[in-house]
Amino acid sequence: MARSVNTGAHTGRERPVKFHVHLRVMPRAGLLDPAGQAVEHALEALGFSEVSSVHLGRAIDLVVESSSAEAATDSARSMCERLLANPVTEDFTIEVVA
Amino acid sequence: MVRVAVVSYPGSNCEAETNRTVVRAGGEAVPVWHRDTRLPDVDVVILPGGFSYGDYLRCGAIARFSPIMTAIQEHARTGGAILGICNGFQILCEAGLLPGALVRNEHLHFVSRPVALRVERTDTPFTTRFQRGDVIRIPVGHGDGRYIAPPHVIESLEKNGQIVLRYVDGFLDVPGNPNGALHDIAGVCNPSGRIMGIMPHPERLADPMQGSHDGLTMFESLITSHTTAAGAVA
Numbered sequence: 001m002a003r004s005v006n007t008g009a010h011t012g013r014e015r016p017v018k019f020h021v022h023l024r025v026m027p028r029a030g031l032l033d034p035a036g037q038a039v040e041h042a043l044e045a046l047g048f049s050e051v052s053s054v055h056l057g058r059a060i061d062l063v064v065e066s067s068s069a070e071a072a073t074d075s076a077r078s079m080c081e082r083l084l085a086n087p088v089t090e091d092f093t094i095e096v097v098a
Numbered sequence: 099m100v101r102v103a104v105v106s107y108p109g110s111n112c113e114a115e116t117n118r119t120v121v122r123a124g125g126e127a128v129p130v131w132h133r134d135t136r137l138p139d140v141d142v143v144i145l146p147g148g149f150s151y152g153d154y155l156r157c158g159a160i161a162r163f164s165p166i167m168t169a170i171q172e173h174a175r176t177g178g179a180i181l182g183i184c185n186g187f188q189i190l191c192e193a194g195l196l197p198g199a200l201v202r203n204e205h206l207h208f209v210s211r212p213v214a215l216r217v218e219r220t221d222t223p224f225t226t227r228f229q230r231g232d233v234i235r236i237p238v239g240h241g242d243g244r245y246i247a248p249p250h251v252i253e254s255l256e257k258n259g260q261i262v263l264r265y266v267d268g269f270l271d272v273p274g275n276p277n278g279a280l281h282d283i284a285g286v287c288n289p290s291g292r293i294m295g296i297m298p299h300p301e302r303l304a305d306p307m308q309g310s311h312d313g314l315t316m317f318e319s320l321i322t323s324h325t326t327a328a329g330a331v332a
Contacts, residue, residue: 031246032204032278034202034203034204034205034206035202035206038206058155083155083159083163084155086156086159086192086199088191088198088199088246088247088248089199089201089246
């Protein structure tokens with residue numbers, strides 16, 4: 001839901017808009033996820049025998065001021081690659097909402 | 099005298115023993131704070147154990163951005179020796195100075211006990227006073243110490259001899275691999291061997307009163323290898 005706002009005659013440039021960014025950082029598929037397994041066993045112990053494939057990760061919400069949703073996404077990707085996710089062990093997804 | 103910087107972060111908790119062990123091994127310990135932007139004139143940098151920045155996000159992930167890290171990167175670039183112990187190892191991996199990552203122990207428990215380690219290399223500044231194949235006994239204390247890396251990285255570590263310490267089972271009355279680390283890896287070094295990260299805590303078994311000095315031997319290696327190097331130049 002990208003939204004561009006043009007300030008018109010004054011500057012001729014796009015004014016930065018605040019985008020809400022929802023990041024989801026998860027253990028890489030296929031890697032051992034002992035925390036996920038432990039929670040799965042606890043759910044089974046509670047009687048939720050139908051549960052499987054439990055994985056534990058992190059959700060990170062932040063606000064990015066950016067000229068477009070694409071730019072906000074690029075910025076968030078860079079944050080994930082450089083700090084918020086470990087490139088050796090984790091994958092991430094980005095959701096940007098204007 | 100060989101000078102060793104011991105860098106503390108908010109949440110470090112092994113710097114006192116580390117300082118003491120440097121002194122006991124014959125070096126001079128120089129405390130450095132994470133907000134310092136310059137390293138004093140030192141031969142060696144040690145990143146001690148603890149829980150820097152509360153282990154927020156991931157262990158070592160925030161410490162990597164502290165002001166002192168630029169100077170540490172420069173020390174690394176110019177071939178200075180760096181030893182990361184436990185949380186220090188995690189910081190070195192997060193900073194890209196060592197390959198791989200340290201993740202939650204396989205069994206999810208914090209593990210605090212002695213481990214038996216085989217010394218795989220003696221030509222690093224950290225291991226010169228051991229014999230290759232020596233099995234030493236020092237403690238670990240960590241919740242996130244399981245070393246992992248992509249298969250091609252593990253393969254190159256094995257090929258280049260970058261695995262310096264390995265957990266061994268059936269020695270010295272202690273069980274083996276305490277965390278599920280791939281290839282029983284307890285300590286790795288960079289390709290030059292000048293930067294090493296280890297999960298066990300040598301500084302916790304370095305006082306003669308404790309009945310063993312395996313940890314002290316590692317610090318003595320670090321000090322004497324620099325004394326010898328300086329002597330050779332002079």
